Amino acid sequence: MDQAVADGLTVPIKYHPRIAKVLLDQEKVKLIEDYYKKCADDGATEEDIEASKKAMSSMEVILGESSRLERLATDIHDHYVSSCANDPDRVQKAMVVCSSRPIAYELLKQFREKYPEWFVEKKAPDGVAISDEEKRDLKPMPFMAMVASVGSNDPKDMYHYLGGVKNGKRSEELDAAFKQEKSNFRIAIVVDMWITGFDVPSLTYMYNDKPLKKHLLIQAISRVNRKYPGKEYGLIVDYIGIRNNMREAMKLYGGDSSVAPAADDAAQAAGIFREMLLILKGLFTGYDLAPFLDPDGNP
16 A cells, blocks of 8 residues: 555555544443454454454444434534535545444434534535536435445334335435535445445545454555545544554555554543543542652651
8 A cells, every 4th residue: 555655546544543532431442442352363263253243242332322423423523524624625525434234324313413404405515616517417415325235124214214125226326426526425424335346536534433454444444545636645534443453454455654643642642641640639639748749758
């Protein structure tokens, strides 16, 4: 991957960890870390596979928790809007990768409740000039949509949203719209579809909330490294803690220099450090610390 960047074939990939923005409970962060450790050997034995299944079950509970999804929707919205505002004339599409279809749909509902304007169907975003030909070609689309297969046992509202028996046609229409630069469809929520073999050069941001590793991880993050006018890099916004997996995957598939520490790391570390200081301060409440603070004292 580094060589492709050096040759000018792709753009660099930047990494931005934001797990602390949506997971306030450090115990849950630890559970996610444990999940990755259990999956490190790809479930080489039956015991590993069983442990991985149990860990993933715990992960689904954590990732699908309603208040977490609300914070996730807010953070993605705010980050995307502010990022696009920095370069308003460039098309900047985004992909939100979720761990399961039910969680993806619940996240979609959070977006729909908080930002209903994103679900008004239009041919193009407000302020985007389109020609008569483009007006004929473009179909009215929401700004955000979920792209996934449909199951006969899906909840009724989810089944109908995904198109029911016409799911295939719906997916084709969304595919075509997402590849049209001026289409109003700018943000796709996905699970398995589109994270491999799907090229949209204007795709700039991937908001990842799914455990990924090795070749699938490389395939997924490569969705944002396609060259596009004015696009200096593709950004992986990580809500689940895939950095170590990214580094390992980069080593296997062409260099490890593309994933550098982000400024947000220092901010998060400083926040945790301050929390620990407050805990220590609380432990010493009621104690006379003056003798310990007096350089001439003898505690």
